[in-house]
Amino acid sequence: MYQYNVQAVEQRLVKTLKRRNREATVADLVAETGLPTFQVEEQLKRIVNDYQGHLKVTESGEILYHFPGGMKNQVSGAIPRAKRFFRKVASVGGRVLKTAFKVWTMVMLVGYFVVFVLLIVLALLASMAAQAKGGSGGGGGGRGRMGGFGSFYLTTRLMQMSMYLWLYSGGRPDARGRKPKERPLHQSVFAFIFGDGDPAAEWDERERRAFIAYLRAAKGVSTVEDLMQLTGRSYNDSQQLLNRLALEFEGEPDVTESGTLIYRFDQVLRSSDRLEQSARGTEFHRELKPLIPFNTNKPGLNKWIGFFNGFNLLFGTYFTAFALSFPAVSEEGIGAFFLLVATLFAQITTNPVGLVFWVMGVIPLLFSAFFFLIPVTRRMRERRLNEQRARENVRKRVINAVLSNPEAVDPEMIDVSGTPGVDDARARALLLEAVRDYAAERGAEVEEKRAASGNAPPAYVYRFTEVAREQQDVDQLRSMRKLTDHDVGDVVFDSGAD
Template identity: 35%
Template structure:
């Protein structure tokens, strides 16, 4: 790749599309396949042709067909280009590895601290049993006996908790309770991925939405002689009239479009440059069939698995709070009298980490502050994310409903019943669908005044005569567009001839 190339992501998308093409491709074809702005494609395609020795065919209309009969071997070879490619691969690999290590770290923090606390509890249990056995034959050490029994009770309860949790076997194994036979093991998600899924989710299913939406709109424009109306654009994007007017202005800039008026003054948006293509395959439906946004899911884990993660984190939080409280409140234990039922586990931890330069500070930080901070974030991040996702999903449902409603109204502008906006997909069903239906009518009414009549059942029916008129005017306008104007014509120049 040339040194001055800055837009590597866009360039990579163009090259990827070109590699899939077996015949000549125009700029309009590449725009439709990548959803990149027209000028950006015009800028980068010649660069790709130069780098990979492309074939250029000029047609009678002046359009250039780009093809690569000799494959995609870059002319940029040698140490510097090779180093850039290696560094690019390494940077991508570093991101992948870094992401994986971050996921592993979260799982290690959750499970590692749990096992660390359980290990301390088991040591405390063993020590408590030994102390209790010794003190039962030594009546002279009543204070020790009190501490031992307190510690034994606490450690016993902790040990009982360990038995009850048995967490990972319960998370990942399935059991046929009717017959007592272990069922075939389903494919299990790695633990670090499951923990990450609970905390951060599984990614945004609509991360590529801008590209998907643009491809759908471009395909519809190309399937309809290069012209589109604002109501059609609204049905494809799910935007209200005001937002749609702002967004289609962006399309006009990015794809060299222009607003035009029909004979009766109806505004039509025309994109002639998108029609100069070699690939005549229709990638859209003639009717307004728009892609819909997907809902975000909190986690792909089962509820049971997430419940175990919450429980483990809660245990870590309790232990962390206990050790931090003991370290700040008790400090070093200098006498046997300080060892009581409540401080016994802390005393055992001090003995275990007595080799540290400052055991009290070590416990307050490593067994107290760090697990508390981690546990707080482990609870807070999913909570905040869930609240945000609920709002985003509500917006997605309303947008998808608008697409279906606008399409139905555009197809049949007369006697529209809001109850007919009855989507099947969950992604298009707002929680309060009745209110959402009414909002759709009001929003569209700001663009085209509806006529209202009452049906026999007492419910209102809405008619949009202005939309009906606009639909007819658009059909007449499209009929006057000559498809021959977008024909490429014969090849008049071939760089490989």
């Protein structure tokens, strides 16, 4: 929290101020960005200076930050301008290098495939020429011609597949002859290796904004169950997160007269908006966290990319193995192909075997091996994350069901169909696990609904009596709190006024 990316925080605050017509309190910025209060307060000092902001003071003593000149950095001088210039250069340079790396990856994949195919063509032509020269009589010549034709056909098909991969991402034309706009091939190849990113990359930020929105609707009071309903985390994880949020947003733990643990977040209620109008609930508790896909390529395209890389891996292994076993390479069988390629390389170097070893063997072998190894390793990590997200998505639905009727929670009545990334059977298993774990944590009463019969397991109904009591206690507390107590009031001083 105390060590953060200053530039990233500044950019988010500036964008938020633009959306709010260049005026907001600290609480407003915290609510809309999800940033910790400390980071907002510290960075606002710099933003006020760099963007020539004005400070207004309301009747309640709340500071209102106002930027009448627009959200443009007004700092002059060679050093600040140079820093901004080099930041832009670095940003553009990074995008250029990333694009160049994507293109290089695609060129390595397709380029080596084409080179290997061309070498096969040369080997087949040499074989056909040798058969034609050494053939005697019609029988032998007929076999040579048929074998040559079959080999030539195979090579032609390989070349067609390489062209198909090259053009695949362009899409097929529709009935009017127009091709759909799809991403270039080099981006699809890059996505095969590194994926397309996490569709929930900004989920934590959205959770924080949703939590602040909920606090404003709930008059600044939260319980652990409230946070569980928003995030789907376990009870212990939600307790730890709530402690951290209390530190970030200046919340305080408290205990009601009935012994219910609550957290008060009074600072997030101090807004320049009228709280009666701005205090809205959130539907975030209904949203399910998306899982990470392998990539967004079409399945057919992924298969072609895998085939081409496997082809390169096979030939890279072949050349590496035969180069290491040279000179004990037989002129018969598959060794003849290696000797032919070495003979071709002898036209440009005095060490053709060494050149074949590195250029045709080690480089494509290592490239192709990492081409497969990186996505395999990445997918193993993503599967662990997806399993965790599936559990949180199911737990969200469980907590929603518990809070809607804690006195009678029937797992069979909780709908978990459509949970991202898992089938209904797996979702039901996660549901029962989540209910049992939460019941154990909160000391719920368990009643048998239906005894086991045959292959059907027994069914139970859970009564979360303590959760119901706490809900009633918190609702009573919220009813006694007045949102108007946190209204910042009218402006009584403006540093930009004449």
